[in-house]
Structure formats: C-alpha cells, structure tokens
Amino acid sequence: METVLSITNLTKNFGRLKAVNNLNLQIKRGQVFGMLGPNGSGKTTTLGMLMGVVNPTSGDFSWFNERPTNDVRKKIGAVLEHPIFYPYLSGLKNLELNAMVKQCDPSNIARVLELVELSERKDDKYKTYSLGMKQRLAIASALLNNPTVLILDEPTNGLDPMGIAEIRELIKRIADDGKTIILASHLLDEVQKVCTHFAVLKKGNLVHTGPVDDVGKGEEIVEVIADVQNLNEYLLAFMGTTSVNRENGSFQITMREGFKSKDLNKYLFEKGIIASHLVTKKKSLEKQFLEILSEA
Ligand SMILES: Nc1ncnc2c1ncn2[C@@H]1O[C@H](COP(=O)(O)OP(=O)(O)OP(=O)(O)O)[C@@H](O)[C@H]1O
Numbered sequence: 001m002e003t004v005l006s007i008t009n010l011t012k013n014f015g016r017l018k019a020v021n022n023l024n025l026q027i028k029r030g031q032v033f034g035m036l037g038p039n040g041s042g043k044t045t046t047l048g049m050l051m052g053v054v055n056p057t058s059g060d061f062s063w064f065n066e067r068p069t070n071d072v073r074k075k076i077g078a079v080l081e082h083p084i085f086y087p088y089l090s091g092l093k094n095l096e097l098n099a100m101v102k103q104c105d106p107s108n109i110a111r112v113l114e115l116v117e118l119s120e121r122k123d124d125k126y127k128t129y130s131l132g133m134k135q136r137l138a139i140a141s142a143l144l145n146n147p148t149v150l151i152l153d154e155p156t157n158g159l160d161p162m163g164i165a166e167i168r169e170l171i172k173r174i175a176d177d178g179k180t181i182i183l184a185s186h187l188l189d190e191v192q193k194v195c196t197h198f199a200v201l202k203k204g205n206l207v208h209t210g211p212v213d214d215v216g217k218g219e220e221i222v223e224v225i226a227d228v229q230n231l232n233e234y235l236l237a238f239m240g241t242t243s244v245n246r247e248n249g250s251f252q253i254t255m256r257e258g259f260k261s262k263d264l265n266k267y268l269f270e271k272g273i274i275a276s277h278l279v280t281k282k283k284s285l286e287k288q289f290l291e292i293l294s295e296a
Contacts, residue, residue, distance in 0.1 A: 001028040003065060004149055004180045005050070010059035012045050012204075017028025021043040021204040027182060027197075029148075032175045032190035033294075034212070035184040036289065037201035043184035045079070046201070047153055050182075051078050063149075064250040072145040077142035078151040087127035091118055091137050094126055095144065104145040110142040115177075116170060137172060143174070150174060156190060168194050188289050189277070200292050208292045224262055225277035238267050250277065 005027040014022040020042040027033045035043045048054030050061060052073060063072045085094045095109050097129070097284045113119045116136040121129070129137065135155065142150060156164040171194045175181055177257055185191055191198050192212060199209040224235065235244045235251055240259025253264065261280040 007061040020076045030289035032181045032195045034198035041201040042204040074175045077147035079138045083138045092122040098141045112143045116140040149180045222253045222261045222283045223279045226275045
C-alpha cells in the first residue's frame with residue numbers, strides 16, 4: 001500500500017522540554033490514523049510540524065515520498081484549531097471567501113456542503129450555527145481543494161453526543177470517499193470507533209502503534225454468570241484461564257492464548273455447571289491504552 005506519510009526521528013524541543021521525541025511513523029493511503037495520547041503528549045505539536053506551522057528541532061518527514069514543500073502541502077487539508085469564520089456571513093459566503101483565498105474551484109463548494117450535510121443551512125449566518133455545525137463547516141473548508149489527506153485535531157472536542165455522532169459519521173463518509181485521515185484525540189472510544197490504525201504517544205514518545213483491529217487479539221475475555229457456589233474456584237481451576245475478576249455480579253475470565261469461550265463452556269458443562277450467561281468480549285482499547293501507558 002502506498003505510503004502517504006513517513007516520519008523519521010522527528011523531534012521538537014521547547015527549551016528543555018521534549019514535546020516530541022524521536023518519532024518514527026508510517027501512514028498508508030486509505031488509513032484513518034488516530035494519534036492517541038493524554039493531554040500534553042505531543043499530538044498537536046506533531047500535527048503542527050506536519051503542517052509546516054511548527055519548526056522541527058531535528059528529524060524529517062515526507063508526504064507522498066516527497067519533501068514537504070508548499071505544493072505538496074496543497075494535497076493536505078487540516079482543521080488544527082478553531083478556524084476564523086465571519087459570524088455575520090452565511091456558511092456559504094464564508095466558504096466562498098475561503099475558496100477565493102485558497103484559489104480553489106468554487107464548484108467544489110456545493111459538493112463539500114452536501115458532504116458535511118449543511119446544504120440546507122448554507123444561507124444561515126455562521127453565528128447561528130451549533131458547535132457541531134461550526135466544526136462541520138471547518139471540515140468542509142478543509143476539503144475545498146479536494147485534498148488527498150485530511151488532518152483533524154480533536155475533532156469532537158466540546159461537542160454534545162449528537163454532534164459527536166455526526167462528526168464520526170462524517171469522518172467515515174470522508175474515509176469511504178478514499179481519503180486518508182489523520183486525527184489526534186485523547187478519546188479512546190473515538191479512536192476505536194472511527195480509526196483503522198493508531199499510535200499512542202506519552203510525553204512525546206511513541207509507545208505503541210498498530211491496527212485498531214489487533215487490539216486485544218489473542219486474548220479473549222469471557223464473562224460468565226452461573227448459579228453455583230465457588231464458581232470462582234472452578235474458573236481458576238480451568239487450564240485455559242489466566243485470571244478471574246469479579247465485576248458487577250459476573251466473572252470476567254481472561255483466557256490463555258489458544259483457548260476459546262466454547263472450551264470454557266464445555267469444561268463447565270462437564271463439571272455439571274450450566275452458565276446462564278457466557279459472552280466473549282474483546283479487550284477494550286481503554287484497557288489496552290491504560291496498560292500501554294503504565295508499561296511505558
Ligand atoms: N509553544 C510552546 N511553547 C512551550 N511549550 C509548548 C508549546 N507548545 C506545546 N508545548 C508543550 O509541549 C508539550 C506537548 O504539547 P501538545 O499540545 O503537543 O500536546 P497534546 O498531546 O496535543 O495535548 P492536548 O491534548 O492537551 O492538546 C506540552 O508539555 C506543552 O505544554
């Protein structure tokens with residue numbers, strides 16, 4: 001798969017603070033790539049360097065295997081911070097102005113308004129828009145010149161659940177349209193729901209990278225409820241168990257690699273135990289994220 005972005009030993013120091021430390025990453029075409037990390041982990045600084053608004057202290061990166069010149073950056077749309085729109089102008093007028101500044105084809109305006117589902121509200125003044133609509137207009141503006149890559153910094157920050165859901169759907173539509181998306185977020189749930197790949201940053205260091213689908217691979221957690229005394233002991237005695245935790249009236253069994261829930265079910269059955277509830281769960285990104293951060 002074609003490499004869209006290649007980062008080599010990228011570093012940014014602010015005085016003695018290493019905001020980004022020797023970062024190495026590859027992002028391929030079509031990925032929705034999440035940069036995950038707690039506040040202050042270096043996500044915004046990294047995106048700033050990639051967009052040419054922050055000067056790296058050392059290291060390198062290339063877009064589409066080319067040096068990051070202004071021409072190359074035209075293939076990248078970004079919503080890094082709150083963009084400036086005129087409150088008394090309509091969404092449409094604001095986009096027309098942006099299209100003029102960016103020298104892009106005005107015929108794209110209708111297309112991006114449709115994509116972000118603002119066509120019906122295009123003539124309303126920007127100041128009347130909800131926060132979610134403002135964010136969608138910002139994304140529309142970033143898409144005006146039909147970029148190959150879209151960069152979003154904390155795209156759902158401050159939005160209500162409805163606004164968050166709309167932005168997530170929009171991100172999926174943009175990805176389905178064939179664009180590569182790089183988004184920074186401190187929300188695990190967000191990355192798990194919309195991203196195909198992710199990297200975890202901690203204090204400027206890359207501590208993990210890989211496909212979202214690989215999270216929890218090889219380690220199943222099975223939730224069991226059965227009306228039996230000492231169920232805990234039976235579960236611990238099963239050779240496919242690595243640990244057993246009690247949570248809200250059920251037992252959560254972390255399975256040894258190679259063992260599946262059906263093996264556990266069979267074992268319990270042979271012991272004369274009928275489980276009233278037996279569900280396989282994937283280890284959540286949250287659990288994995290917390291483990292990654294505590295290991296690092
Ligand atoms: N212009 C600057 N001058 C000095 N320090 C800075 C500057 N910009 C960022 N930093 C510091 O660099 C570190 C990384 O900040 P950055 O904003 O990149 O993190 P982040 O992961 O995006 O966090 P957040 O989610 O809070 O935005 C922080 O310790 C921050 O205080």
